[in-house]
Amino acid sequence: xxxxxxxxxxxxxxxxxxxxxxxxxxxxxxxxxxxxxxxxxxxxxxxxxxxxxxxxxxxxxxxxxxxxxxxxxxxxxxxxxxxxxxxxxxxxxxxxxxxxxxxxxxxxxxxxxxxxxxxxxxxxxxxxxxxxxxxxxxxxxxxxxxxxxxxxxxxxxxxxxxxxxxxxxxxxxxxxxxxxxxxxxxxxxxxxxxxxxxxxxxxxxxxxxxxxxxxxxxxxxxxxxxxxxxxxxxxxxxxxxxxxxxxxxxxxxxxxxxxxxxxxxxxxxxxxxxxxxxxxxxxxxxxxxxxxxxxxxxxxxxxxxxxxxxxxxxxxxxxxxxxxxxxxxxxxxxxxxxxxxxxxxxxxxxxxxxxxxxxxxxxxxxxxxxxxxxxx
Amino acid sequence: xxxxxxxxxxxxxxxxxxxxxxxxxxxxxxxxxxxxxxxxxxxxxxxxxxxxxxxxxxxxxxxxxxxxxxxxxxxxxxxxxxxxxxxxxxxxxxxxxxxxxxxxxxxxxxxxxxxxxxxxxxxxxxxxxxxxxxxxxxxxxxxxxxxxxxxxxxxxxxxxxxxxxxxxxxxxxxxxxxxxxxxxxxxxxxxxxxxxxxxxxxxxxxxxxxxxxxxxxxxxxxxxxxxxxxxxxxxxxxxxxxxxxxxxxxxxxxxxxxxxxxxxxxxxxxxxxxxxxxxxxxxxxxxxxxxxxxxxxxxxxxxxxxxxxxxxxxxxxxxxxxxxxxxxxxxxxxxxxxxxxxxxxxxxxxxxxxxxxxxxxxxxxxxxxxxxxxxx
Numbered sequence: 001x002x003x004x005x006x007x008x009x010x011x012x013x014x015x016x017x018x019x020x021x022x023x024x025x026x027x028x029x030x031x032x033x034x035x036x037x038x039x040x041x042x043x044x045x046x047x048x049x050x051x052x053x054x055x056x057x058x059x060x061x062x063x064x065x066x067x068x069x070x071x072x073x074x075x076x077x078x079x080x081x082x083x084x085x086x087x088x089x090x091x092x093x094x095x096x097x098x099x100x101x102x103x104x105x106x107x108x109x110x111x112x113x114x115x116x117x118x119x120x121x122x123x124x125x126x127x128x129x130x131x132x133x134x135x136x137x138x139x140x141x142x143x144x145x146x147x148x149x150x151x152x153x154x155x156x157x158x159x160x161x162x163x164x165x166x167x168x169x170x171x172x173x174x175x176x177x178x179x180x181x182x183x184x185x186x187x188x189x190x191x192x193x194x195x196x197x198x199x200x201x202x203x204x205x206x207x208x209x210x211x212x213x214x215x216x217x218x219x220x221x222x223x224x225x226x227x228x229x230x231x232x233x234x235x236x237x238x239x240x241x242x243x244x245x246x247x248x249x250x251x252x253x254x255x256x257x258x259x260x261x262x263x264x265x266x267x268x269x270x271x272x273x274x275x276x277x278x279x280x281x282x283x284x285x286x287x288x289x290x291x292x293x294x295x296x297x298x299x300x301x302x303x304x305x306x307x308x309x310x311x312x313x314x315x316x317x318x319x320x321x322x323x324x325x326x327x328x329x330x331x332x333x334x335x336x337x338x339x340x341x342x343x344x345x346x347x348x349x350x351x352x353x354x355x356x357x358x359x360x361x362x363x364x365x366x367x368x369x370x371x372x373x374x375x376x
Numbered sequence: 377x378x379x380x381x382x383x384x385x386x387x388x389x390x391x392x393x394x395x396x397x398x399x400x401x402x403x404x405x406x407x408x409x410x411x412x413x414x415x416x417x418x419x420x421x422x423x424x425x426x427x428x429x430x431x432x433x434x435x436x437x438x439x440x441x442x443x444x445x446x447x448x449x450x451x452x453x454x455x456x457x458x459x460x461x462x463x464x465x466x467x468x469x470x471x472x473x474x475x476x477x478x479x480x481x482x483x484x485x486x487x488x489x490x491x492x493x494x495x496x497x498x499x500x501x502x503x504x505x506x507x508x509x510x511x512x513x514x515x516x517x518x519x520x521x522x523x524x525x526x527x528x529x530x531x532x533x534x535x536x537x538x539x540x541x542x543x544x545x546x547x548x549x550x551x552x553x554x555x556x557x558x559x560x561x562x563x564x565x566x567x568x569x570x571x572x573x574x575x576x577x578x579x580x581x582x583x584x585x586x587x588x589x590x591x592x593x594x595x596x597x598x599x600x601x602x603x604x605x606x607x608x609x610x611x612x613x614x615x616x617x618x619x620x621x622x623x624x625x626x627x628x629x630x631x632x633x634x635x636x637x638x639x640x641x642x643x644x645x646x647x648x649x650x651x652x653x654x655x656x657x658x659x660x661x662x663x664x665x666x667x668x669x670x671x672x673x674x675x676x677x678x679x680x681x682x683x684x685x686x687x688x689x690x691x692x693x694x695x696x697x698x699x700x701x702x703x704x705x706x707x708x709x710x711x712x713x714x715x716x717x718x719x720x721x722x723x724x725x726x727x728x729x730x731x732x733x734x735x736x737x738x739x740x741x742x743x744x745x746x747x748x749x750x751x752x
Contacts (some may be wrong), residue, residue, distance in 0.1 A: 039696065043703040047684075068671070068696045075597065075672060076692050084688060295444070296451060308423075312460060316452050320444040327419040327703065 003211040006243055010353045011207055014235065014262040017352040022088040022141050023182035025055065029243065029264040030348055031060040032255065032341045033090060035272065038067065039083040041329070042272045043327075043334040046084045052307055053342030056088040058267040059140065061133050062097035064118045065123070070137035078139035090186075090267070091140035093130045093173075096216075096248070099149040107148065109165070119342050126170035137280050144214065145173035147188040152222045159192035166190045166216075167204045174208050184211035186245060192217060193226060195233035202237035212243040215263070219248035224376045228257055235262040238275050252281060253368050253376050259322030260361055261304050276330045278322040281337050283344075283364060285372020289333065294319040301332075301339060307339030379587040380560050382619055390611065390638040393728040396619050396673045398464040399519050399558040400456070401431065405619065405640040406724055408717045409434040409466060411648065414443065415459040417709040418648045419703075420462045428683055429718030430513060432464040434643040435516065436656065437509050438473035441499070442492045446513035454515035466562075466643070467516035469506045469549075472592075472624070475525045483524065485541070505546035511559050520590065521549035523564040528598045535568035542592075543580040550584050560587035562621060568593060571604055571609035578613035588619040591639070595624035600752045604633055611638040628657060628720055629744050629752050635724050636737055647717050653708030654698040658672045658716065659740060660747020665709065670695040677708075683715030 006029075008018035020027040034041045034049055037060045041049050049057065059079055064070060076082045079089055098105050098112045105114035111126030114337050127146040134143035147166040150159050170187045177185045187210035191197030205213060216232055218227050227249065240242050245265035255266055271281060278290040280301050297315040305311070309332045321329030351360035369375055382405075384394035396403040410417045410425055413436045417425050425433065435455055440446060452458045455465055474481050474488045481490040502674030510519035523542040526535050546563045553561045559748040563586035569572030581589060591610055594603050603625065614620050622634050622643035631642055647657060654666040657678050673691040683688070685708045697705030726734035745751055 028556065038700045038702055039693070040702050040704045043707070045704070045707070046683075067700055068692075072672065076674065076690070082690070082693055082696075084693075298452065302473065314452070314458070316444075317415070317458055317460075320458075322441055324414045326414055326416050327706065328416045328421070331419070331421070331707070369421075 001360075003242065005059040006241065008241070010355070012355050012357040013260065013353045014355045015259050015348070015352045016119050016262060016264060017128030017349045018264075020264075022056075022184075024086065024088040024141055027055040027088060027265075028105065028345075028349060030255075030259045030345055031055055031265050032337050032345045033061070033265065033267040034341075035267055035269045036083065036085070036089075037269070038063050039073075039079060041334075041338065042246055043331045044272070044338065045277065047048070048335050049085070049338065050087065052339035053346060054087075054338065056090060056141075057085055059089050059091045059138060060097060061094035061130060061138070062125075064091075065094065065133050068082065068120050068123075070133040074137040074139075088141040089138075090142040091134040091138055091144065092247070093134065093144040093146040094125050095130070096149050098125055106209075109168075110181060111146070127169045128176040131185075132172055135177060135180065135185075140183065142184045142186060142212070143173075143177065143306075145170040145185065145187050145210070147190060147216055148288045149219045150192045152191050152192065152217070152220045154192045156192075156194055156197075159190075159194055160197055163190040163192075163197050163201045167201065167208075170205055170210070171208050174210065184371055186210050186212040186214050186243075188214045188216040188247070189234055189238070190217050191234075193222065198230065198234045199237050203232060206239060206257065210242075212245060212265075213238045214245040214247050216247050219250055219268075223259060224254065224257075227254065228261065231258055231261040231263065252283065252341070253365070255344065256348065256364050257376070271341050272334045275337045278329070278333065279337075279339050280333055280372065283367040285368060289315060289318045289322045289329070291319075301336045302340060305336070305339050307336060307342045309333075309335035310339055378555065379618065382617065383574045384617070387733070388728045388731050388733040389636065391635050391724070391728045391733045392638060392640060393725045394619050394640075396640075398432075398560075400462065400464040400517055403431040403464060403641075404721075404725060405720050406631070406635045407431055407641050409641065409643040410714050410717075411436070411643055411645045412459065412461070412465075413645070414439050415449075415455060417710075417714065419468055419652065419707045420714065422647070424711050425461070425714065426463065426591065427714035429722060430463075430714065432466060432517075433461055435467045435514060436473060437470035437506060437514070440467075440514060441470065441509050442494050446509040450513040450515075456515060463742045464517040464640050465514075466518040467510040467514055467520065468623070469510065469520040469522040470501050471506070471522045472525050474501055475595055479607050481696070485544075490668070503545045504552040505562075507549055507552040511553060511556065511561075516559065518560045518562060519549075519553065521546045521561065521563050521586070523566060523592055525596065526566050526568045526593045528593070528596045532568075532570055532573075535566075535570055537575055539566040539568075539573050539577045543577065543584075546581055546586075550586065552655065562586050562590050562619075563589040564590045564592040564623070565610055565614070566593050567610075569598065574606065574610045575613050575614075578610060582615060586618075588621060588641075589614045590621040590623050592623050594622065595644075596625055600630065600633075603630065604637065607637040607639065610740070614638075628659065629711045631717075631720065632740050633752070634734070634738055635728075647713030648710045651713045652706045654705070654709065655713075656709055656716075657713050658747065659720075659743040661744060665691060665698045665705070667695075673736070677712045678716060681712070681715050681719045683712060685709070685711035688717055
C-alpha cells in the first residue's frame with residue numbers, strides 16, 4: 001500500500017468521521033492520541049491505554065533518541081515491542097522539542113544541532129536523520145516530517161522564511177522516506193497566523209504528496225480564538241480524502257472546535273500531565289481533587305465514562321490520595337483523563353455519524369460555559 | 377464467632393500451613409500482608425494486589441488517624457469501602473509509628489502523646505483510643521493491641537519494664553475491644569532478646585486471651601541471627617491453635633526462616649518500597665534494574681511468577697523506565713515484588729502441605745547464598 005486507506009463514513013458540516021486503516025489496526029477518527037513521550041503513557045499500563053479507548057499512541061523522537069537511544073530501541077525489537085503496545089504509533093519528528101530548547105540549539109538549512117537536556121551530549125537532527133529514527137529505528141507507523149515550529153507572535157517575513165524552510169525540509173523528509181509498504185509520512189503546515197502563508201504551505205505540501213497533513217505551529221500561546229481562526233483558513237486547503245492532524249492540542253473544548261473545523265487527529269499531554277497534578281477533566285471543564293470540597297464527596301469522577309478509574313473510586317478517596325502524595329492518585333486521575341478524552345472523541349464520532357454534530361457542539365459549549373464561567 | 381476459625385492443614389517440623397477464616401474471606405497461611413499505609417498499597421491498584429495473590433492487607437492506624445482521619449474514614453463507610461478492598465484488613469495499633477517519632481512523643485502509663493508529622497497537631501494514643509480507631513472507625517477485621525516497642529539494644533531491666541507496660545496495655549486493649557462477632561484482636565509479645573522475658577510476655581498475653589499472637593520488637597536493627605534466636609525462644613510459648621504474626625519482617629530469607637520457626641503471618645513495606653527504588657526481589661536476593669547490565673536484557677523479571685508485571689515486560693524496558701524516572705517503572709516493580717512475595721508464600725504453603733519444607737528451605741538458602749554471596 002501507499003497511503004493507509006482512509007474511509008470517511010460521514011460528514012457533518014466540516015466535521016468528518018471515519019477510519020484510518022493501518023497495518024497495526026484501525027484508527028477511528030476523530031482520534032485522540034495519548035502521548036507516550038518516553039515509551040510510556042505516564043502512569044498508565046499499556047492495557048489501560050487500550051481499555052481507555054485509544055487506537056493509537058504518540059511517541060516523542062527527541063526523548064527516545066536521547067534515552068534509551070533509537071539504535072537501542074531498534075536492537076530491542078522496535079518501539080511497539082519495547083513498550084508492549086501492538087497498536088499503531090505516530091512519532092513526532094523531534095523538531096518541536098528541539099525548537100523548545102532555547103539556547104541549547106542551532107538551526108541551519110541542514111538541520112538543528114542541539115545539546116541533550118539529560119547529559120549535555122551533542123546531537124544533530126536533520127530531516128534525513130529524523131526519518132531514520134522514526135521509520136527505521138523506532139518503527140513508527142506514521143512518521144512526521146521535520147519542520148521548524150514558528151514562534152508566536154512572529155512577523156510576516158520571518159513566518160514566511162520559516163514556513164519555506166519547513167517546505168524544503170518536508171521535501172527532504174519525503175525523499176528520505178521513499179515508498180514504504182506499511183508506513184506513512186505526514187507533512188506539517190506552517191505559516192503562523194497569516195492566511196496566505198498557511199495556504200501557500202498547504203499547497204506546497206500537497207505537491208510533495210504526503211499521506212496525511214498536520215497543522216503545526218499552534219498550541220504555542222496563540223490562544224483559543226486565534227487557533228480557531230488559523231484552522232478556518234487552513235483546513236479548506238487540505239485534501240478532503242487524507243487525514244488532518246492538529247498537533248499538540250488541547251483542552252476538550254479545543255478538540256470540539258477543531259473537529260468542527262475538519263480535524264481528524266489530535267495529541268496532547270494534557271490528560272496525563274494534569275492527572276499528575278490532581279486535576280480531572282469533564283465537559284464542565286477541569287476540577288482539582290485537592291480541593292477541600294471533595295474531602296467527603298462519595299461520587300465517582302464520572303460514571304458515564306466506561307473506565308474503572310472514572311467509575312469505581314470516590315472523589316473523597318482520590319482527594320485523600322492526592323493530598324497524601326500517593327502514586328495511586330496520579331494513576332487514577334491520568335487513566336480517567338485519558339478515558340474521558342477518548343469518550344469525548346467517541347461521542348463526537350457518534351454525533352457526526354448521526355448528523356447531529358451541531359447540536360452536540362452547542363450542548364457541549366453550554367456545559368463548558370456553565371462549568372467554567374467562560375465561553376472557551 | 378469469637379476467634380476466627382484457624383484450620384491447620386499440615387505441620388512440617390515447626391512450620392504450619394492452614395487457613396484463617398475471617399468473615400471477609402479466607403487467609404491462606406503462611407500469609408504475607410502487603411502494607412497499605414495510607415489506604416493504598418503504594419503504586420498498585422487494589423485489583424492488582426488481589427491478583428498478586430494477597431488475601432489480606434495491613435493498614436497503618438497512625439497514618440490514617442492523621443490523614444484522612446479515622447472519623448472521616450468511618451463517615452465514608454469504613455476503610456474497606458473507602459479503599460475498595462473487600463478482603464480482610466489487619467491494622468497495627470499505631471504504637472510502632474508513634475514510637476518512631478523520637479522527640480515528638482511522650483510516653484506515660486496512660487498512653488502516648490505525640491505531634492503529627494504532617495501538621496504538628498497534638499494527639500493522644502491510648503489502648504482504648506487505638507481500639508476505637510481500629511475496630512470501630514476503620515473497621516479492621518484484625519486489630520492489634522497498643523504496645524510499646526522496646527528499642528534494640530536494651531538493658532534487661534528496661535526491657536522488662538517496657539514488656540510489662542505492654543502487658544498492661546494489652547489487658548486494657550482487650551477490655552476496650554470486648555466481644556465482637558466478626559472482628560479479632562491480637563496481642564503482641566515483647567521482651568527484647570531475653571528468653572525469660574519473651575516467655576513471661578507470652579504467658580501473660582495467653583492469660584489475657586487474644587485471638588492471635590504477634591511477635592513484636594523485631595525488625596528494629598537486631599539482625600538476622602538475633603531475629604532467629606528470639607523466634608526460637610518465643611514461638612514455643614505461643615498456643616499451637618492460634619495464628620502467630622511476625623511484625624514488620626522482612627526479606628524473603630527472613631520469611632523462610634521465620635516460617636521454619638512456626639510463624640503464620642507477615643507484613644513488610646519492603647516489596648513496595650524497594651520497588652519504588654528500582655529494586656526487584658528474587659530467590660537469589662534483590663537486584664537493581666538501574667544497573668547498566670540490564671540495558672539490553674530482554675528477559676522478564678521472573679516468568680515463573682504468575683503476574684503480568686513479572687512476565688510481560690523486559691528488564692531492558694524496566695531499566696529504561698527507572699532511569700527515566702517514569703511512574704510505570706515503580707508500578708511494575710512494586711507489583712512484581714508483591715507478586716513475588718505472595719508466590720514465595722504459596723511455594724512455602726505447598727512445601728509444608730507436601731511434607732518437604734526442609735528440602736524447600738535448603739534449596740532456597742542455596743539460591744540465596746548463590747545470588748547474594750551471603751548465608752543470610
